[in-house]
Amino acid sequence: MKQFQDTIKSVGGFGIYQRLHLVIISVITGSTAFFQMGNTFYSASADHYCKVYDNQTYVDQSPLKNCTIPYSSGGGDLSWNKCQRYDVNVSQGIADEVCSSRSEETINCDQGWLYDKTWYDSTVVFEAVFVELQQCVVK
Incomplete structure (x- = not known):
């Protein structure tokens, strides 16, 4: 585990660039989840x-x-x-x-x-x- 932490420190750690990516990816994937689940209800069939x-x-x-x-x-x-x-x-x-x-x-x-x-x-x-x-x- 020590090698992994050393590698992260050597590439700059969890900086502003990584935080920005985390926020953008979270927003995108969070919003698409609603569309994917909505398809379950919008595409329902009945007799x-x-x-x-x-x-x-x-x-x-x-x-x-x-x-x-x-x-x-x-x-x-x-x-x-x-x-x-x-x-x-x-x-x-x-x-x-x-x-x-x-x-x-x-x-x-x-x-x-x-x-x-x-x-x-x-x-x-x-x-x-x-x-x-x-x-x-x-x-």
């Missing part, structure tokens, strides 16, 4: 499904979702399709006849997505539709 019409709101269990979104039940769990919806015209409302007479033909989400906003009002994922498009293309 979502295809939007059928404008001004539609997210409802976890609704007749509209049951009529327009395909689902599968595997292992006892109900899984809603996040990339496609049934090609159903619901502009006149939802009636039992509309839902029972629909074809099994599906189309890609053409109106965008609805997100569960229980935990987050808005995130980067909610605003950036390309993320959902990439997930649907990969599938």
Whole structure:
């Protein structure tokens, strides 16, 4: 340990230049930590499904979702399709006849997505539709 201390003394010790570097590096790394941790919250995703019409709101269990979104039940769990919806015209409302007479033909989400906003009002994922498009293309 004595050799290390001798070496530090021979190069000038912990002077103003080293203190200045310490302050600058601390400020820079301290501020970037907030941005890195913020990404954890800003990029959060939530449950979502295809939007059928404008001004539609997210409802976890609704007749509209049951009529327009395909689902599968595997292992006892109900899984809603996040990339496609049934090609159903619901502009006149939802009636039992509309839902029972629909074809099994599906189309890609053409109106965008609805997100569960229980935990987050808005995130980067909610605003950036390309993320959902990439997930649907990969599938």
